[in-house]
Each structure stands twice: as C-alpha cells, then as structure tokens.
Amino acid sequence: MEIIIPILAAAVRSGTPILYATLGEILTEKSGISNLGLEGIMLVGAFTGFSVSLSTGSPLIGLAGAFAAGVLMSAIHAFICITLKGNQVVSGLALTMFGTGASSLLGRSYIGVTIPGLAKLPIPVLSDIPYFGPILFNHDPLIYASWVLVGFLCWFLVSTRTGLNLRAAGDNPRAADAMGLSVSRIRYAATLIGGGIVALGGAYMSIAYNKMWAEAMTAGRGWIAVALVIFAIWNPGRAMLGAYLFGGVEAFQLRLQATGTSIPAPLLMMLPYITTILVLFIISVKKGRGLIFGAPASLGIPFFREERD
Template identity: 75%
Template sequence: MEIIIPILTAAVRSGTPILYATLGEIITEKAGILNLGLEGIMLVGAYTGFSVAYSSGSAWLGVGAAFLVGTLMGLIHAFICVTLKGNQVVSGLAITMFGTGASSLLGREFVGFTIPGLSRIPLPVLSDIPVIGPVFFNHDALIYSSYILVLFFCWFFTSTRPGLNLRAVGDNPRAADAMGISVTGTRYFYTLLGAGIVAVGGAYMSLAYTKMWGELMTAGRGWIAVALVIFAIWNPARAAFGAYLFGGVEAFQLRLQTAGTTIPTPVLMMLPYLMTIGVLLFISIKKGKGILFGAPASLGAPFFREERD
C-alpha cells in the first residue's frame, strides 16, 4: 500500500489534463462534430493559462483565460465545419498546427519561468478516508471540478432536455431539425464549449502539473484524448476511468525512471502510446462483435438543411 498510494495519487494528477480534454471532445462529438485539434487547443490553453497566471498572479484568472481562448479556437473549427461545411479531419489538423505554432511563438518569452500555480486543498473529512482520501481528495480545486464535471455530464446527457437535444443533433440532425432544434446553433455551442474545456485541460498542465511553460509540453496528450473518447464509448464516467488508467501508466513510468531502472527512458516513454493502440484495438475488435454502441451517428458529416438524404 505504501507504494501503491503515491502512484494512484499521481495517476489522478497526470490523468486530469487528459480527462478534461476527453470530456471536451465527448460533448463536441455528441453534437456530431469531430475535433482533431485537441493537441493544439491544449497547447494554447497551457500557454494562455500560464502567461495570464504569471502576469496577473492569479492561477484562476489563467484558467478562465484558457477557457476563453479555447472557445475561440472552437469557433474557428465550428465556422469551418458547420458554416463552410469543410472537412472536419483537415480542419482539426489545421487547428493543431496553428495552436502548436502559436503557443511556441507566443510562449518563447515564458520559457524557464515558474509560478506557484494551483495550491493543494485537502478536503476536510473526505481526505481522511484511508486510500481513497489521499488518492482522490488531496488535490487542487481543478481536479475536484473535474469530478463534478464528470457527474454533471453523466446526468446532463441522459436526463435533461438540452442533453437529449444535443444527442438528437449528433445522431440524427434531420430529425432534430424537424423537431425545431437549431442544428447549427447546437453544433456551434458545443464545439465552443468543448474546446474551452479542452483548453482548461491544457491549462492544468502548466498551472498545476508542471507549474511552468514548455514548448510542445502536452506531448501528444490531446491525441491520446481523441483515442480515449472511443475507449469511453462517449461516456463521461468511462472517460474518467480511461484517463486515470493513462495517468497511471505515466506515473508508473516516471517512477521507474526516477528509481533508476535499467530500462531506457525512450522505451518507457513509448508505453502510453502503445497502450492507446492496444486499447483502441481491443475496443474495435469488441465492436466488431456488436457489443459497442454510442458513436454519434452523424459524426464528421456536415448537415445540409436544404437537401434530402
């Protein structure tokens, strides 16, 4: 137990940026829009969060700014995919390239600085529970809000009118349109909101995880999140499980490195990526047997109101 608890605690911490990104992508995809720009949005979020927190001294202002800039990136994607009916795959790649470049360019003045970042707030009573306490309730507030977000979206998708409307737009935009739901408006809204949440995941990297800014610091976590959405079959609770699983692999790998293992670092660094492929393969083979549901039916396809199917 003495060894396990620190690894599990670290798993939650390193899983959190991926969890935010996965949640953001889930709500966007539920509306039928595929956003492959997560990596770029996370980087921009990490940069914005850090620079605002550094300049203003308030980490929370950084989180807010990251969210706003994230929604702006989402706006670009929504405009191309919804209004211009452009190719969502290419638009997402463009977002990633743009975000990677812009964050490197802007962040060049912040390399090497550190900030106090988000502080740890052990929750009273809850953090005293053995095992669960230190693992889940001895963190910063952004981690606690990710728990709330997971619970909220689980409830939102299944039990609220807007949640059902959202799923209708993603599954059958024509029917949703006939019901009087604005397909365009819904897709815009959730693409923006999703991108904002993804950017908060990036901000978590720079504000709480490393407490500094570094070029390309997300190192593929955005792409891992895209894969996790499939792993989670668009279910927020499963997304949390998957994100912590990946966080666990990362934490374990880092611990092995610091423990001075003889396994070379690059080999350990391959683990999360290998695992992504493994997980995706597992899910897809299962899907082949008809066990998997949940992909929004219109994912990736633009909606033409004037046309007939």
C-alpha cells in the same frame, strides 16, 4: 502499499489533463462535430492559462483565460466545419498545427519561468481516510472540479432537454431539424464549450501539474484524448476510468525512470502510446462483435439543411 499510494495519487493528477480534454471532446462529438485539434487547443490553453496566471497572479483568472482561448480556437473549427462544411479531419489537423505554432511563438519569453500555480486543497476529514484520502482527496481544486464536470455531463446528456437536443443533432440532424431545432446553433455551442473544456486540460498542465510553460508540453495528450473518447464510448464516466488508466501508465513510467531501472527512458516513454493503440484495438474488436454501441450516428458528417439524403 506505501509505494502504490503515491503512484495512484500521481495517476489521478496526470490523468486530469487528459480527462478534461476527453470530456470536452465528448461534448463536441455528441453534437456530431469531430474536433481533432485537441492537441493544439490544449497547448494554447496551457500557454494562455500560464501567461494570464503569471501576469494577474491569480490561477483562477488564468483558467478563465484558457477557457476563452479554447472557445476562440474551436470557433475557427466550428466556422470551417459547420458554416463552410469543410473537411473536419483536415480542419482539426490544421488547428493542431496552428495551436502548436501560435503557443510556441507567443510563449517563447515564458520558458523557464515558474509560477506558484494552483495550491493543493486537502478536503477535511475525507483526506484523512487511510489509502483513499491521499489518493483521492489531497489534490488541487481543479481535480475535484473535473469530478463535478463528469457528473454534470452524465446528467446533462441523459436527463436534460438541452442534452437530448444536442444528442439529436449528433445522431439524426434531419430529425432534430424537423423538430424545429437549429442544428448548426447546437453544434456551434457544443464545439465552442467543448473547446473551452479541452483548453482547461491544457491549462491544468501549466498551472497545476508542471507550474511552468514549455513548447509542445502536452506531448500528444490531446491525441490520446481523441482515442479515449472512443474507449469511453462517448460516456463521461468511462472517460474518467480511461483517463486515470493513462495517468497510471504515465505515473508508473515516471516512477520506473526515477528509481533508475535498466530499461532506457525512451522505451518507457513509448508506453502510453502503445497502450493507446492496444486500447483502441480491444474496443474495436468488441465493437465488431456488436458488444458496444454509442458513437453519435452522424459524427463528422456535415449537415445540409436544404438537401435531401
């Protein structure tokens, strides 16, 4: 047990950036816009969060800055995909390239600098529970906030009128339009706020997880999050499960490396990516057998208000 507890606690920590990114993308995709630029948004979020925390000395202001940067980044995507009705796949790729480039150009003078970052906040009483305490309740506030966000999104998407409107825009924009909703306004809001949440995932890496900035530090987590949205069948609760599964794979892999296994590090580092493909495969087979539903019906399809289908 003594070996497993630190691994599980590490799984929660390393799963959190992916969790934020997945939640942001779920919100965006539920409105019908697919944003593949997560990797770029996360990197810009990580850089902005780090540099703002460093200059203001406040991780909270850093997080706010990262959120704003994520909103700005996804505004480009929203403009191209919603207003100009451009190709969402290619726009997402462009966003990733742009974000990777912009963050490494702006961040070049921050390499090697560390910050105190976000401090741990053990929850009194709960953190003393044997086993569960150290795994779940001895973390930084951003982790607890991600649980609140999961609960909020579940409630918001299912039980609120705004959430229903958002899903209507993603499932049947024509019906949403006939109901008097502005599909593009809903999609803009979902893309911008979703992008802000994704950026928080990046900022988690630089402010709470590594407490430093490095070029391309997200190492594909944005893309793993894109896959996790499918794994989660657009359900925030399942996203949490998936993110911690991946956190677990990463924590396990790092642990193996640290204990000096005979398996070479590069082979161990493949694990999360291989897991992603396997997970996608299993989900797709299940979907093919009609066991899973849930993708927004109009995901990735631009909506032309004055055109007939």
